[in-house]
Amino acid sequence: MRGDIIKGLHHVTLVTGNYRVNSAFYVDVLGLRRVKLSVNQDDVYHRHAFYANPEATVGSTITFFEWPQLPSGRPGLGSPHHVAYRIKSVDLLRPWFWWLRSRGVPVSGPFERFYGFSIYVRDPDGALIEIVAPKEDVTYDYVKELMDSRIEVGYITEEMKLMTFDHVKVLGIDAELVSRFYEKFLGISRWERAADVSGREYLVASDDERNAYLHYLITPDVDYGLVGKGSIHHVAFAVDDDVDQRSIMRRLNSVYLPNSGVVDRFWFKSLYFRDPNGNLLEVATVGPGYAVDEPPEQLGTKLVLPPWLEPRREEIEAALANLDSINPNKWPPNYPIMPDEPEE
Ligand SMILES: [Fe+2]
Ligand SMILES: [Fe+2]
Numbered sequence: 001m002r003g004d005i006i007k008g009l010h011h012v013t014l015v016t017g018n019y020r021v022n023s024a025f026y027v028d029v030l031g032l033r034r035v036k037l038s039v040n041q042d043d044v045y046h047r048h049a050f051y052a053n054p055e056a057t058v059g060s061t062i063t064f065f066e067w068p069q070l071p072s073g074r075p076g077l078g079s080p081h082h083v084a085y086r087i088k089s090v091d092l093l094r095p096w097f098w099w100l101r102s103r104g105v106p107v108s109g110p111f112e113r114f115y116g117f118s119i120y121v122r123d124p125d126g127a128l129i130e131i132v133a134p135k136e137d138v139t140y141d142y143v144k145e146l147m148d149s150r151i152e153v154g155y156i157t158e159e160m161k162l163m164t165f166d167h168v169k170v171l172g173i174d175a176e177l178v179s180r181f182y183e184k185f186l187g188i189s190r191w192e193r194a195a196d197v198s199g200r201e202y203l204v205a206s207d208d209e210r211n212a213y214l215h216y217l218i219t220p221d222v223d224y225g226l227v228g229k230g231s232i233h234h235v236a237f238a239v240d241d242d243v244d245q246r247s248i249m250r251r252l253n254s255v256y257l258p259n260s261g262v263v264d265r266f267w268f269k270s271l272y273f274r275d276p277n278g279n280l281l282e283v284a285t286v287g288p289g290y291a292v293d294e295p296p297e298q299l300g301t302k303l304v305l306p307p308w309l310e311p312r313r314e315e316i317e318a319a320l321a322n323l324d325s326i327n328p329n330k331w332p333p334n335y336p337i338m339p340d341e342p343e344e
Helices: 019-029 090-104 140-148 175-186 242-252 310-325
Strands: 010-014 033-040 043-052 061-066 084-085 107-113 115-121 128-134 166-170 193-197 202-205 214-220 232-239 270-272 279-289
Touching: 010 019, 010 107, 010 166, 019 033, 019 043, 019 061, 043 310, 090 107, 090 115, 090 128, 090 140, 090 175, 090 232, 115 140, 128 166, 166 175, 166 232, 175 193, 175 214, 175 242, 175 270, 232 242, 242 270, 242 279
Parallel strands: 010 061, 084 128, 166 214, 232 279
Antiparallel strands: 010 232, 033 043, 043 061, 084 166, 107 115, 115 128, 193 202, 202 214, 270 279
């Protein structure tokens, strides 16, 4: 196998109950760019929205299936806990905190973590989003004091922008099983053990080019999760090309591990399977990318369909309009309550 076959995260997909509310939050409040508006290719009468950093970099894309009918989800086995975006520096936590407060968004922090300093927000569906600043040579007291002093923030500056994913946090039971599975099938061999402030054990995957992008909390008493509104549906890892993707598929097939086979998503190719804790994983190719069917400057501005769904556009648009009529836009949303210590 050529070096690390997995190139960190590709995208993370969650569930929202309302596309318009979701879009207002991720674009206007978190400052991401909508880079694709399409439908769920496995359920074409429901939307699939993609948001990313301004360059639409692989590893910055958070995507949402709009499923108003689903109940709220909860993290656990099969339902990862949260996703974290990275910002440039610790000093930017202050404008972020007060910007979010000014928008009425529940936000908590700062917290000192083994990988940096963090604040947490809940999106309108209750999904937990972490914003991480790198660990600089500063103390927790410095960060806390900095953030405690109120500041007026009128907009998200270029400097403040969310850069890319820092990590996704997944829950599991058995450290040995997790590390062996991810090494055997995904070639992720560099695992470090870390502990949080309360002493809980994490397995953390990293490579030469990336921070620790996968945090696996090992918690033997964890319950089954529920994938629903506000929860993570699946986590996609990046591979360079079809060759690497097929090599992972061959590994899965060699032990008859159920998988989707390669599915052409038009903007990338996908392979789906579950890890031993029931988490749905995807391995997605970097190319051809979101600009394959839209000019880069117009990404995400209108509903795009892959070519095989284009003949059904009228029928699909009618179904989406019908969905909107029974699922009215409500802004500002009633945000879920933010616990003081969201990782507990
Ligand atoms: Fe985290
Ligand atoms: Fe996906």
